[in-house]
Amino acid sequence: MTNFLSLADVTDLDALIQSGLDAKANPFASQHLGKNKTIGLIFFNSSLRTRLSTQKAAQNLGMNVMIMNVGQDSWGLEMEEGVLMNGDKAEHIREAAAVIGRYCNIIGIRAFAELQDRDKDYREQVMHQFAKYARVPIVNLESATRHPLQSLADCITIEEVRRADVSLPKRPKVVLTWLPHFKPLPQAVGNSFSEWMNARAQAGQIEFVITHPEGYELATEFAGTAPVIYNQQEAFDGADFIYGKNWSSYTQYGQVLTQDPSWAVTMEHMNRTNNGKFMHCLPVRRNLKVSDAVLDSPQSLVIEQAANREWSAQAVLKEILTSL
Amino acid sequence: MTNFLSLADVTDLDALIQSGLDAKANPFASQHLGKNKTIGLIFFNSSLRTRLSTQKAAQNLGMNVMIMNVGQDSWGLEMEEGVLMNGDKAEHIREAAAVIGRYCNIIGIRAFAELQDRDKDYREQVMHQFAKYARVPIVNLESATRHPLQSLADCITIEEVRRADVSLPKRPKVVLTWLPHFKPLPQAVGNSFSEWMNARAQAGQIEFVITHPEGYELATEFAGTAPVIYNQQEAFDGADFIYGKNWSSYTQYGQVLTQDPSWAVTMEHMNRTNNGKFMHCLPVRRNLKVSDAVLDSPQSLVIEQAANREWSAQAVLKEILTSL
Amino acid sequence: MTNFLSLADVTDLDALIQSGLDAKANPFASQHLGKNKTIGLIFFNSSLRTRLSTQKAAQNLGMNVMIMNVGQDSWGLEMEEGVLMNGDKAEHIREAAAVIGRYCNIIGIRAFAELQDRDKDYREQVMHQFAKYARVPIVNLESATRHPLQSLADCITIEEVRRADVSLPKRPKVVLTWLPHFKPLPQAVGNSFSEWMNARAQAGQIEFVITHPEGYELATEFAGTAPVIYNQQEAFDGADFIYGKNWSSYTQYGQVLTQDPSWAVTMEHMNRTNNGKFMHCLPVRRNLKVSDAVLDSPQSLVIEQAANREWSAQAVLKEILTSL
Numbered sequence: 001m002t003n004f005l006s007l008a009d010v011t012d013l014d015a016l017i018q019s020g021l022d023a024k025a026n027p028f029a030s031q032h033l034g035k036n037k038t039i040g041l042i043f044f045n046s047s048l049r050t051r052l053s054t055q056k057a058a059q060n061l062g063m064n065v066m067i068m069n070v071g072q073d074s075w076g077l078e079m080e081e082g083v084l085m086n087g088d089k090a091e092h093i094r095e096a097a098a099v100i101g102r103y104c105n106i107i108g109i110r111a112f113a114e115l116q117d118r119d120k121d122y123r124e125q126v127m128h129q130f131a132k133y134a135r136v137p138i139v140n141l142e143s144a145t146r147h148p149l150q151s152l153a154d155c156i157t158i159e160e161v162r163r164a165d166v167s168l169p170k171r172p173k174v175v176l177t178w179l180p181h182f183k184p185l186p187q188a189v190g191n192s193f194s195e196w197m198n199a200r201a202q203a204g205q206i207e208f209v210i211t212h213p214e215g216y217e218l219a220t221e222f223a224g225t226a227p228v229i230y231n232q233q234e235a236f237d238g239a240d241f242i243y244g245k246n247w248s249s250y251t252q253y254g255q256v257l258t259q260d261p262s263w264a265v266t267m268e269h270m271n272r273t274n275n276g277k278f279m280h281c282l283p284v285r286r287n288l289k290v291s292d293a294v295l296d297s298p299q300s301l302v303i304e305q306a307a308n309r310e311w312s313a314q315a316v317l318k319e320i321l322t323s324l
Numbered sequence: 325m326t327n328f329l330s331l332a333d334v335t336d337l338d339a340l341i342q343s344g345l346d347a348k349a350n351p352f353a354s355q356h357l358g359k360n361k362t363i364g365l366i367f368f369n370s371s372l373r374t375r376l377s378t379q380k381a382a383q384n385l386g387m388n389v390m391i392m393n394v395g396q397d398s399w400g401l402e403m404e405e406g407v408l409m410n411g412d413k414a415e416h417i418r419e420a421a422a423v424i425g426r427y428c429n430i431i432g433i434r435a436f437a438e439l440q441d442r443d444k445d446y447r448e449q450v451m452h453q454f455a456k457y458a459r460v461p462i463v464n465l466e467s468a469t470r471h472p473l474q475s476l477a478d479c480i481t482i483e484e485v486r487r488a489d490v491s492l493p494k495r496p497k498v499v500l501t502w503l504p505h506f507k508p509l510p511q512a513v514g515n516s517f518s519e520w521m522n523a524r525a526q527a528g529q530i531e532f533v534i535t536h537p538e539g540y541e542l543a544t545e546f547a548g549t550a551p552v553i554y555n556q557q558e559a560f561d562g563a564d565f566i567y568g569k570n571w572s573s574y575t576q577y578g579q580v581l582t583q584d585p586s587w588a589v590t591m592e593h594m595n596r597t598n599n600g601k602f603m604h605c606l607p608v609r610r611n612l613k614v615s616d617a618v619l620d621s622p623q624s625l626v627i628e629q630a631a632n633r634e635w636s637a638q639a640v641l642k643e644i645l646t647s648l
Numbered sequence: 649m650t651n652f653l654s655l656a657d658v659t660d661l662d663a664l665i666q667s668g669l670d671a672k673a674n675p676f677a678s679q680h681l682g683k684n685k686t687i688g689l690i691f692f693n694s695s696l697r698t699r700l701s702t703q704k705a706a707q708n709l710g711m712n713v714m715i716m717n718v719g720q721d722s723w724g725l726e727m728e729e730g731v732l733m734n735g736d737k738a739e740h741i742r743e744a745a746a747v748i749g750r751y752c753n754i755i756g757i758r759a760f761a762e763l764q765d766r767d768k769d770y771r772e773q774v775m776h777q778f779a780k781y782a783r784v785p786i787v788n789l790e791s792a793t794r795h796p797l798q799s800l801a802d803c804i805t806i807e808e809v810r811r812a813d814v815s816l817p818k819r820p821k822v823v824l825t826w827l828p829h830f831k832p833l834p835q836a837v838g839n840s841f842s843e844w845m846n847a848r849a850q851a852g853q854i855e856f857v858i859t860h861p862e863g864y865e866l867a868t869e870f871a872g873t874a875p876v877i878y879n880q881q882e883a884f885d886g887a888d889f890i891y892g893k894n895w896s897s898y899t900q901y902g903q904v905l906t907q908d909p910s911w912a913v914t915m916e917h918m919n920r921t922n923n924g925k926f927m928h929c930l931p932v933r934r935n936l937k938v939s940d941a942v943l944d945s946p947q948s949l950v951i952e953q954a955a956n957r958e959w960s961a962q963a964v965l966k967e968i969l970t971s972l
Contacts, residue, residue: 028360036676038704048398048420052390052427056362059388064707066700069397073717074696075931084935086830091931094943095950096696099930102955103700182410282423283399283415287408295418302419307426352684372722372744376714376751380686383712393721506734606747607723607739611732619742626743631750 001319004139005127006146007195013155013203019315020156020308027060027314033321034063040104041067041141044111044126049282049309050141050149054108057313061321066104079125093129101134106320113144113186115254121145121186122219137320139313145219147188150281151196153312157305158206158241161277171207172240173274174200177232178212179289180259184248189281191222193243198224211235215257219250232263239273244280244290266291270299277301325643328463329451330470331519337479337527343639344480344632351384351638357645358387364428365391365465368435368450373606373633374465374473378432381637385645390428403449417453425458430644437468437510439578445469445510446543461644463637469546471512474605475520477636481629482530482565485601495531496564497598498524501556502536503613504583505570513605514571515546522548535559539581543574556587563597568604568614590615594623601625649967652787653775654794655843661803661851667963668804668956675708675962681969682711688752689715689789692759692774697930697957698789698797702756705961709969714752727773741777749782754968761792761834763902769793769834770867785968787961793867795836798929799844801960805953806854806889809925819855820888821922822848825880826860827937828907832896837929839870841891846872859883863905867898880911887921892928892938914939918947925949 003009010016022029039058041051055065068074077096078089085092100107111126121144131138140148162168174197176190197208210218211229229235236242244265249255264287270276278290278300286292294300327333334340346353363382365375379389392398401420402413409416424431435450445468455462464472486492498521500514521532534542535553553559560566568589573579588611594600602614602624610616618624651657658664670677687706689699703713716722725744726737733740748755759774769792779786788796810816822845824838845856858866859877877883884890892913897903912935918924926938926948934940942948 036708038707040700043397046398048392048415049423051392051397052364052424055390056388056427059362060360064704066703068696068699072396072720073691073699074694078934082935082940085933086936090933091696092934094934095930095932095954098951099697099954100700102951103704103958282419284419285409285414286402286416286418287406288410292406303422303426306419306423310427367721370722372716372739373747375716375721376688376748379714380712380751383686384684396720606743608743609733609738610726610740610742611730612734616730627746627750630743630747634751 001137001316001323003131003137004148004316004320005131006140006148007199013199016152016315016319017155017159019318020152020311021160023060023314023318024308024311030318031060031062033318034058034061037105037321037324038064038066038103039106039108039317040100041065041108042070042100042110043068044070047110047141049306050110053309054141054313056310057317060314061317079129094133097130097133098135101136104136105324106137106139106317107134108139108141110141111143113188115184115186115248118253139316139320142188144186145188146192147281148192149309149312149316150189151192152315153305153308154193154243154279155196155200156308156312157279157301161301168240171204173207173209173238174241174243175235175239176210176243176245177235177265178216178263179244179246179265180261180263181246181285181289182256182259184254184256185246187218187247187250189245190218190247193245194218194222194224194226198226201226209235213258213260213263215249215251216247217251233272236269236272239276241277241279242270242273244278246289264289264291265294267293267297270294275299279305282306325461325640325647327455327461328472328640328644329455330464330472331523337523340476340639340643341479341483343642344476344635345484347384347638347642348635354642355384355386357642358382358385361429361645361648362388362390362427363430363432363641364424365389365432366424366434367391367393368395371434371465373630374434377633378465378637381634381641384638385641403453418457421454421457422459425460428460429648430461430463430641431458432463432465434465435467437512439508439510439572442577463640466512468510469512470516471605472516473633473636473640474513475516476639477629477632478517478567478603479520479524480632480636481603481625485625492564495528497531497533497562498565498567499559499563500534500567500569501559501589502540502587503568503570503589504585504587505609505613506580506583508572508578508580509570511542511571511574513569514542517567517569518542518546518548518550522550525550533559537582537584537587539573539575540571541575557596560593560596563600565601565603566594566597568602570613588613588615589618591617591621594618599623603629606630649785649964649971651779651785652796652964652968653779654788654796655847661847664800664963664967665803665807667966668800668959669808671708671962671966672956672959678966679708679710681966682706682709685753685969685972686712686714686751687754687756687965688748689713689756690718690748690758691716692718695758695789697954698758701957702789702961704958705965708962709965727777742781745778745781746783749784752784753972754785754787754965755782756787756789758789759791761836763832763834763896766901787964790836792834793836794840795929796840797957797960797964798837799840800963801953801956802841802891802927803844803848804956804960805927805949809949816888819852821855821857821886822889822891823883823887824858824891824893825883825913826864826911827892827894827913828909828911829894829933829937830904830907832902832904833894835866835895835898837893838866838895841893842866842870842872842874846874849874857883861906861908861911863897863899864895865899881920884917884920887924889925889927890918890921892926894937912937912939913942915941915945918942923947927953930954
């Protein structure tokens, strides 16, 4: 694996999931791999789980970790080519990426969508510029349109539950549901989860369904051929996994079209499922998107899912280290 | 030791002080204990000594350290239960604590008093929520009402001096004195120092006296039965240790009732003592709270006291690691 | 080496350059030197290369690294002696430096010029106060008037090129050129580069020339006896190395006297050189100070120069560790 920017960088998803589960069972078994290797974690945006879990995973593998908050520890970076740099950005990504690439064996980057210009966000400029100029493997720590370390953790979590619960159907039903929120949020997690679940569905591992209010359709490249059901209750019928997430509109880009509170997941919603599990990538605003009762019920997987971020990152870093 | 939130978590204070002195004499002797163990240091507020000394102590013990500034590296955390999270806090402490607890073997937390609502501050919500939800040991890096790592360092410092100076009385006189300041500061250090010194006094190790202007009485649970003397000069008579600190009023909560500069400690004040040592937890505003002459005199212990923060943290972390 | 504040702390520059090249060839050969040793990196200002390269160098040497952003992770520090601290600075450098010196074996400090008061900046108060009170070796990570780790990296870079390119003259011509900028920037890099190149010139290694518009003369202690040519084109004639940097006026302290765009380096400028190499310490504002064409040409050394910051820091830290 040379980069981990999206699902397209994964050659064997089953093996990667298994590698994550192996890391969870035996975290320090590959500690020799990272000796005298350094990962740089570059944050253009805030982070809790990604910051800590990736750092932890790298340390489990024996790596050194260097963290930098862009615009706080350092200055802003110019992303556009050919411009006269007479504004507030003191350094160009060409130099910054190339230089960081000389100090690090692997670079992780977090850079959210700005939600102003859809074409710009979906071009994934920051990731691609880093991948182009850094000359070392790049790991996506959540980009404008994707969050693949989260999606891998989600796959690991679903696989864990499936192995533990023999009563689950051979192809459990996984439902991605939009949740209400007052702020415009990126589509990254919804996009990525769809991309990865579509792959799992095509491999015959699950059945995948998307539900959201009209106007919240994800980009076709992510939604794929998954059935979209605008009636949330109908979508929840017989579901084994409910995956909640808010995102702003893709078609009316970055807009909040509705905050309809009936889309927030409560126990009433969960009761329509097949004793389904509830998943969310966190952070989650309690009682706005999901009720306390759901989050504090045994059906909630959100903490285990977050815990699995460590093993997701470790599986990816291990594969990259092996190929260095 | 499962948590280190206050003196109540200490089973054998003499042994803990000795452990700190042992760490100072031989910092790397227990390096095996922390191998492949991780401490997360979570700062809701600024820090210099606590940040560096705790990190250093953990590294002396062979641990990995992950540091996060809440509200800067990540977003704000909601502390109240059962609320609709439609404000500026993006994540609830329930999830944040549980997740950090999955990445870390020990968590250190700094969260100051807000000095707006006494009941809220004295409930010590942040510490208790972390202790409840993280499911790993919590270390208090200064909370709303206590700073026990400082108090342990203070005990270590006094013990060091006592062993070195045979001319000291069997029960040296320790005086906690309020100092003037124009800003309202928390009671945490004053509270904790009183709590720990009362314990030392009860064990027959010292004599403990508190002096401050009227209206600055500490909460009874901390002041205990220590004599309170409103005349600072009288309190200083024959003292072996002067411990200076400003705090805002507990009774008129968070108020600055006086800035009387005569309470600032000068050499004239120190001359009333028994060639007493001067202690302060730092940071200290020179010439506002204490004169240059006192801080730069051989009677000042402030640097040694700060240096002992490393050994205080190491003693606590060692005891927690041993019990993991 | 007890401190690394300026060239004056270097006893054998040739040996130090060779040590940097040795570290580049074999980064982990001296890893035993830093075992159980800690460097504290204290930033009063933003940093990218210095932050990452010094951290990396310390880790290559087996050291632990603690990083603190003053005014962000902690509070502001008072630098003046004898003042009544009733302003916005909560701690004095006397205490801060002494305390950090107790937690760290080496301290690195970055503190830029404020460009308000020339005497104050050129007194180098922060560095000298740290050196005075910390009681451990201090490394200059760019101070008000100097950036010696950069200058050492520059020497390493020039030496590398000279060894690789036998067609270079025995004493290659190195030109420091002022570049236009709309913001007032410190003189530190220009000062330091001049100081180090004057030493190389005196040792018969290079020929050194400075070019800038009138009014941008560097302080005599740095410019030394190097020829100053106000005609940039003339200065570039036959040059082997062009070192570009903006600085504000020293004589009219901190002022931007001109932004004349003709001083920005383009390929036309470079064509007057002896197929010269282009150097810049970064960050560089593209097309304001230097054209894209120059930075992206094979004549540009800027990335290699930045990469050599790691080996510059490692050479310095190694020498300090050896003398601890």
